[in-house]
Amino acid sequence: MAMQxxxxxxxxxxxxxxxxxxxxMAHFNAYPTPKNLNYWWTFGSFAAITLVVMLVTGIxxxxxxxxxxxxxxxxxxxxMRDVNHGWLLRYVHANGAAMFFLVVYIHIxxxxxxxxxxxxxxxxxxxxIIILLCMMATAFMGYVLPWGQMSYWxxxxxxxxxxxxxxxxxxxxxWLWGGFAVDNPTLNRFFSLHYLLPxxxxxxxxxxxxxxxxxxxxxxxxxxxxxxxxxxxxxxxxTVKDVFCIxxxxxxxxxxxxxxxxxxxxxxxxxPADSLVTPAHIVPEWYFLPFYAILRATPDILFxxxxxxxxxxxxxxxxxxxxxxxxxxxxxxxxxxRPAYRVAFWLFVIDCIVLGFCGAAAPEGIWLDIxxxxxxxxxxxxxxxxxxxxxxxxxxPLPFSISEPVVKxxxxx
Amino acid sequence: MRLAIAAGLALATLSAAAYAAExxxxxSESWSFDGVFGRYDRAQLQRGLKVYTTxxxxxxxxxxxxxxxxxxxxxxxxxxxxxxxxxxxxxIADDGQIKKRKADLKDRFVSPFPNVQAAAAxxxxxxxxDLSLIVKARENGANYLYSLLTGxxxxxxxWKEDGKPKKLDTGQHxxxxxxxxxxxxxxxxxxxxxxxYPKDGPKPTVEQMAKDVTAFLAWAAEPSMEDRKRTGIxxxxxxxxxxxxxxxxxxxxxxxxx
Ligand code: HEM
Numbered sequence: 001m002a003m004q005x006x007x008x009x010x011x012x013x014x015x016x017x018x019x020x021x022x023x024x025m026a027h028f029n030a031y032p033t034p035k036n037l038n039y040w041w042t043f044g045s046f047a048a049i050t051l052v053v054m055l056v057t058g059i060x061x062x063x064x065x066x067x068x069x070x071x072x073x074x075x076x077x078x079x080m081r082d083v084n085h086g087w088l089l090r091y092v093h094a095n096g097a098a099m100f101f102l103v104v105y106i107h108i109x110x111x112x113x114x115x116x117x118x119x120x121x122x123x124x125x126x127x128x129i130i131i132l133l134c135m136m137a138t139a140f141m142g143y144v145l146p147w148g149q150m151s152y153w154x155x156x157x158x159x160x161x162x163x164x165x166x167x168x169x170x171x172x173x174x175w176l177w178g179g180f181a182v183d184n185p186t187l188n189r190f191f192s193l194h195y196l197l198p199x200x201x202x203x204x205x206x207x208x209x210x211x212x213x214x215x216x217x218x219x220x221x222x223x224x225x226x227x228x229x230x231x232x233x234x235x236x237x238x239t240v241k242d243v244f245c246i247x248x249x250x251x252x253x254x255x256x257x258x259x260x261x262x263x264x265x266x267x268x269x270x271x272p273a274d275s276l277v278t279p280a281h282i283v284p285e286w287y288f289l290p291f292y293a294i295l296r297a298t299p300d301i302l303f304x305x306x307x308x309x310x311x312x313x314x315x316x317x318x319x320x321x322x323x324x325x326x327x328x329x330x331x332x333x334x335x336x337x338r339p340a341y342r343v344a345f346w347l348f349v350i351d352c353i354v355l356g357f358c359g360a361a362a363p364e365g366i367w368l369d370i371x372x373x374x375x376x377x378x379x380x381x382x383x384x385x386x387x388x389x390x391x392x393x394x395x396x397p398l399p400f401s402i403s404e405p406v407v408k409x410x411x412x413x
Numbered sequence: 414m415r416l417a418i419a420a421g422l423a424l425a426t427l428s429a430a431a432y433a434a435e436x437x438x439x440x441s442e443s444w445s446f447d448g449v450f451g452r453y454d455r456a457q458l459q460r461g462l463k464v465y466t467t468x469x470x471x472x473x474x475x476x477x478x479x480x481x482x483x484x485x486x487x488x489x490x491x492x493x494x495x496x497x498x499x500x501x502x503x504x505i506a507d508d509g510q511i512k513k514r515k516a517d518l519k520d521r522f523v524s525p526f527p528n529v530q531a532a533a534a535x536x537x538x539x540x541x542x543d544l545s546l547i548v549k550a551r552e553n554g555a556n557y558l559y560s561l562l563t564g565x566x567x568x569x570x571x572w573k574e575d576g577k578p579k580k581l582d583t584g585q586h587x588x589x590x591x592x593x594x595x596x597x598x599x600x601x602x603x604x605x606x607x608x609x610y611p612k613d614g615p616k617p618t619v620e621q622m623a624k625d626v627t628a629f630l631a632w633a634a635e636p637s638m639e640d641r642k643r644t645g646i647x648x649x650x651x652x653x654x655x656x657x658x659x660x661x662x663x664x665x666x667x668x669x670x671x
Binding site for chain 2: 080087256262267
């Protein structure tokens, strides 16, 4: 079924016999892919494209940016006003970060719905979570670079979290800052790390892709590929589908960049950083809001004070995902065949959206109550609900193979 | 799914309510630069520049804008030079002494105060912020700014804080749209403000001046806006064609797959 690679010109064979680079690419092209992948499977390529866009725009921005507390804000304005197409670079990079998270969150929810984290794809899932953690660190440090009010206060609030750690907390915070306050050394190291981490992400993405190429893609039915009839070569089938879908993704992306570039940003970040004026509401970018809500939701728990509990809960909410392949030990992957899990999944989606709104509101009154309930639900979902469902649910009968149900619907049509 | 959207919407309204500070919602004006095809109105920008230089510039800087940028609002280079020449900047002369020279096209707009401390000291301890980015630095920037400039008045008779009647101190002014209602800026635009407007244009009423200076400051905050939107339309058209072509190819390639 795999298309035979076209005969290669001599120079390609010359290279290939020394370093099989073109041969591997041909392997990539012929990679047998389940033929029933739906549109949710295209978000991985959106993420990959966005990563490239972020690298390219970021490197050019770095040519014009000045990492110094006295000049950072002005250098950004210079990029916006005087650098050729600087406004384009910056708006693409800023909105690109948001698009990246949007796409990756959908990609993760896709994984949660279709059980993509289950055997034999646990490593794919793990690399994904590590990518997510690196993305968060990168985005956080990138947000500090313009040195606006939100940049500065976000840096202050988040680095301060580490001071909650008993005994060594204060020391760690001073070490992170490179001094006794968020200041020039902090900005400098954030810039350095913000430049470094995306390349770490590239490496992780290679591992991520390598690890699902080794075992093959999952698919919406959640059953294994049984015969070559179930698959299509990646090229041209999925390359054209992905390129078409990337076009649609870029339309959405471009709509933000060109017509609402500051829609997702916070106006306060157009005010230069001022350590003496605290903004009325310190809020992170929207993609951190659910975690920010969890951070601020926790009360004192036994001997752990509220701040430390919040930090533990926030990091725990992500680290928990590493255990998911074992918390959910149901053999059935796709939620389409798991009626109870499917309900739990949608409740969890709602829970995350609720947490997002809680993160945007001040942690008082009804909002604090809601964020506590939503945080509790988040952990209840993974630690109790999912394991119980996995062990008690009666899944619906699975189709025999990928080609079977598809052939049937086609015959009916 | 539907449940999720409904819950989301309900929460959105709730959280919007939770966020409203103690300030009135700004008036909603229509601006020439609104929307996908929005452009700046050059005549309006020039009137706004006049309002800024005659009124606001005595307290507020505009340091992200250079005098050379004024050709973008439609001034000739010599007109822009004339605007610059009204101010002076420091320069190190050949003998090493600091001396004054007239500002030029290459210079940033000269700020009225040498530093924030001086600015605050001259204004009841509230430094007037630089206005270069003010329209982007406020929620709903243009509408807010216009409302602020036209929102002065006497405080309501039953004005209270924490149950106690509240009064204005010296140097304080009541403004409906300013968060907390008490602002240190005295009404900058009043019936007595005299800004020279072109004969063939609108009269310099308070509303008109407020609108014009707001438009000017919107330009100052985002001079690349027109370029951005123009490029955006081309990019969107290109992407639409791209998507169309690849949709056809995609369908062709997949037509025999069942
Ligand atoms: C830089 C960010 C990322 C890139 C570029 C990326 C890219 C991809 C690509 C191209 C695929 C194959 C197509 C697809 O299934 O959508 C994929 C699959 C997958 N990704 Fe990611 N991904 C990223 C982040 C993540 C994260 C953060 C997670 C989860 C925490 C994750 C979990 C998965 C899983 C479980 C699969 C296998 C799904 C399957 O084929 O059944 N990915 N990724």
